[in-house]
Amino acid sequence: MKSEFDFIETIRRRYSLSKIGDDSAVLPKNSKADLVMTTDLLIEDIDFRLDWTTPEFLGHKALAVSLSDVAAMGAKPVWAMLSIGIPKAIWKTDFVEKFYDGYFRLAQKFNVEIVGGDISETPDKIVVDSIVAGEAKRNKAVLRSSAKDGDLIFVTGSLGGAAGGLRLLEQNFRYDLSEEIWRKNLMLKQLQPIPQSYNGQFLGEQNLATSIIDLSDGLSSDLAHLCRASKVGAKIFADKIPINKNLCGLTKSFDEKLNFALNGGEDFELLFTINPKKKIRFENELKNHNFSHIGETTANAEIIELILDGRSSVLEPKGFRHF
Ligand code: ADP
Numbered sequence: 227m228k229s230e231f232d233f234i235e236t237i238r239r240r241y242s243l244s245k246i247g248d249d250s251a252v253l254p255k256n257s258k259a260d261l262v263m264t265t266d267l268l269i270e271d272i273d274f275r276l277d278w279t280t281p282e283f284l285g286h287k288a289l290a291v292s293l294s295d296v297a298a299m300g301a302k303p304v305w306a307m308l309s310i311g312i313p314k315a316i317w318k319t320d321f322v323e324k325f326y327d328g329y330f331r332l333a334q335k336f337n338v339e340i341v342g343g344d345i346s347e348t349p350d351k352i353v354v355d356s357i358v359a360g361e362a363k364r365n366k367a368v369l370r371s372s373a374k375d376g377d378l379i380f381v382t383g384s385l386g387g388a389a390g391g392l393r394l395l396e397q398n399f400r401y402d403l404s405e406e407i408w409r410k411n412l413m414l415k416q417l418q419p420i421p422q423s424y425n426g427q428f429l430g431e432q433n434l435a436t437s438i439i440d441l442s443d444g445l446s447s448d449l450a451h452l453c454r455a456s457k458v459g460a461k462i463f464a465d466k467i468p469i470n471k472n473l474c475g476l477t478k479s480f481d482e483k484l485n486f487a488l489n490g491g492e493d494f495e496l497l498f499t500i501n502p503k504k505k506i507r508f509e510n511e512l513k514n515h516n517f518s519h520i521g522e523t524t525a526n527a528e529i530i531e532l533i534l535d536g537r538s539s540v541l542e543p544k545g546f547r548h549f
């Protein structure tokens with residue numbers, strides 16, 4: 227069966243669609259600015275389950291995933307559209323109002339204006355399509371395809387938490403105020419991810435990153451996307467990966483925690499590269515923003531090496547994919 231990535235690459239080539247392939251499309255706006263634009267689909271029982279989440283969390287996440295793709299361009303989010311398909315039985319409840327509360331609260335936090343959408347009825351399951359548009363200075367949007375070999379690889383925040391939250395939900399834990407704090411933290415990371423909008427804008431405005439991608443599928447897969455687009459390889463160090471500390475509640479095994487961090491999806495942190503010359507100049511900023519230096523890009527195109535206990539092995543992409 228063809229993979230979703232092969233399909234996108236095929237239509238990109240067949241119809242010469244030059245703007246497809248990054249986290250958001252970059253479109254010319256005027257002599258000073260470019261528009262960036264992204265869309266994300268959330269389907270009930272594929273991307274979320276109603277018995278695992280709340281309408282407010284779901285509304286939040288619908289916007290967060292698109293804000294993350296705008297952040298991954300080093301851009302500022304400005305406008306949003308939201309289309310929903312809802313079965314009649316759900317429409318009759320207060321689900322949609324609560325969903326919009328969650329969506330709107332996050333939009334307000336980042337000053338994003340809701341400028342439209344669409345509503346339709348579905349036979350059975352909820353469908354959400356979230357669109358966000360934003361702005362970057364002209365030709366300054368940060369692509370995933372512009373890393374150079376020898377760049378330093380960084381990530382924001384910590385990794386593996388969302389996958390840990392998913393594991394708990396699969397084990398029938400639910401987000402509940404009386405739950406232990408580490409469980410709540412992991413489930414919140416999965417159900418109510420915080421988009422890295424300020425860090426994305428910082429990396430773009432300071433001209434700091436040579437490339438950015440957001441971590442939606444998982445580090446091993448998203449680093450592979452970045453390397454393929456940039457025609458570089460990468461070497462990353464297991465002991466430098468910032469593993470989400472709450473995972474200690476779930477397992478004591480370092481290998482298992484590392485597996486969550488390498489292959490777990492939906493952390494919505496940013497993975498980015500910088501020119502090594504900038505490391506010294508931005509030493510304090512890198513530290514203050516809680517960015518972790520996890521490795522380097524290499525000339526060994528598309529090969530990703532993981533260094534663990536001094537030994538090197540090839541890291542295969544094992545993150546999330548639909549097809
Ligand atoms: P992300 O995980 O960052 O949201 P995706 O993996 O969904 O990105 O998509 C990768 C690229 O392919 C993006 O540029 C996206 O716009 C494009 N893309 C995805 N699905 C389609 C589609 N059905 N038609 C055209 N372009 C698509």
Ligand code: MG
Nearest residue numbers: 249295440442
């Ligand atoms: Mg993305």
